[in-house]
Amino acid sequence: MALTDRNAVVIGGGRGIGAAVARALAEAGAGIVVAARTVEAIERVAAGLRADGHRAWPVRCDVTDPHDVQALVKTATEYLDHVDILVNSAGIASSAPVHKLTLEEWNTSFAVNATGTFLCTQAFLPQMLASKWGRIVNVVSVAGLTGSRYVAAYSASKHAAIGFTRCVAAEVAAHGVTANAVCPGFVDTDMTTESIDRIVDATGVSRDQALEAILETTPQRRLFTPEEVAHTVLALCDDNSRGINGQAIVLDGGGLLA
Numbered sequence: 001m002a003l004t005d006r007n008a009v010v011i012g013g014g015r016g017i018g019a020a021v022a023r024a025l026a027e028a029g030a031g032i033v034v035a036a037r038t039v040e041a042i043e044r045v046a047a048g049l050r051a052d053g054h055r056a057w058p059v060r061c062d063v064t065d066p067h068d069v070q071a072l073v074k075t076a077t078e079y080l081d082h083v084d085i086l087v088n089s090a091g092i093a094s095s096a097p098v099h100k101l102t103l104e105e106w107n108t109s110f111a112v113n114a115t116g117t118f119l120c121t122q123a124f125l126p127q128m129l130a131s132k133w134g135r136i137v138n139v140v141s142v143a144g145l146t147g148s149r150y151v152a153a154y155s156a157s158k159h160a161a162i163g164f165t166r167c168v169a170a171e172v173a174a175h176g177v178t179a180n181a182v183c184p185g186f187v188d189t190d191m192t193t194e195s196i197d198r199i200v201d202a203t204g205v206s207r208d209q210a211l212e213a214i215l216e217t218t219p220q221r222r223l224f225t226p227e228e229v230a231h232t233v234l235a236l237c238d239d240n241s242r243g244i245n246g247q248a249i250v251l252d253g254g255g256l257l258a
């Protein structure tokens with residue numbers, strides 16, 4: 001696939017899935033702005049891409065801050081000229097039973113996972129509509145489609161992100177733009193390492209036992225790689241994927257057979 005005339009902003013591109021998405025889009029030829037809060041991380045990812053001959057710039061942005069998001073649009077547009085692809089991969093996870101879940105944890109989950117997705121989409125959408133071509137890919141989760149124990153804040157905020165994706169898809173359908181969600185199961189990133197840490201802390205089981213409990217949630221009994229998720233994101237950016245709109249594409253090895 002050639003994305004040589006395309007430019008992308010990857011939010012949450014400093015590590016994990018976002019970093020793999022940034023690389024996949026860059027290797028397809030797109031210019032990339034890598035955004036997240038931690039400057040060293042986004043600089044490292046962008047420098048790695050540039051070292052391999054790709055066009056890439058880091059821009060610091062906290063997606064919970066509307067001013068940061070507006071500044072990101074301005075800087076990204078200066079670097080890239082126009083933004084055709086937005087990948088919302090910023091996310092945070094936490095766990096607590098509902099009776100112990102704090103309002104702060106609930107609000108923080110929504111601020112990043114749902115409101116951040118809304119703010120970034122709203123900010124970049126006008127230029128996609130103006131050019132009559134655009135791809136919005138929200139990295140959500142199977143937790144956005146199902147409920148399970150101890151993840152109410154994460155799961156509810158991811159359900160919100162999927163609902164939002166579907167509404168955006170309905171609005172942009174006639175304008176050359178698509179909006180889709182990619183919904184992985186557990187991926188081998190820092191987020192999953194932290195989930196394992198929380199299981200160990202809460203239950204006293206070993207790290208191996210905590211990992212085993214996680215693997216029991218997938219029929220393939222493995223963690224997915226960030227590159228697998230990036231592959232699906234990249235596919236959605238293809239011209240020939242323009243018919244795929246408003247979908248929540250599950251990447252969990254067949255755990256959720258909906």
Ligand code: NAP
Pocket residue numbers: 011012013014015016017018035036037038039041061062063064088089090091092093112116139140141142183184185186187188189190191192
């Ligand atoms: P990760 O390794 O923890 O990376 C998360 C990224 O989001 C980092 O770049 C982080 O950078 C950024 N981020 C967090 N809060 C932010 C904020 N307020 N503003 C801007 N950037 C922010 O996690 P990951 O596994 O790659 O997850 C990426 C996405 O996939 C998330 O939405 C996650 O919910 C989803 N997902 C993950 C899994 C999994 O098993 N790992 C499964 C399904 C879905 P800074 O901290 O530097 O800002």
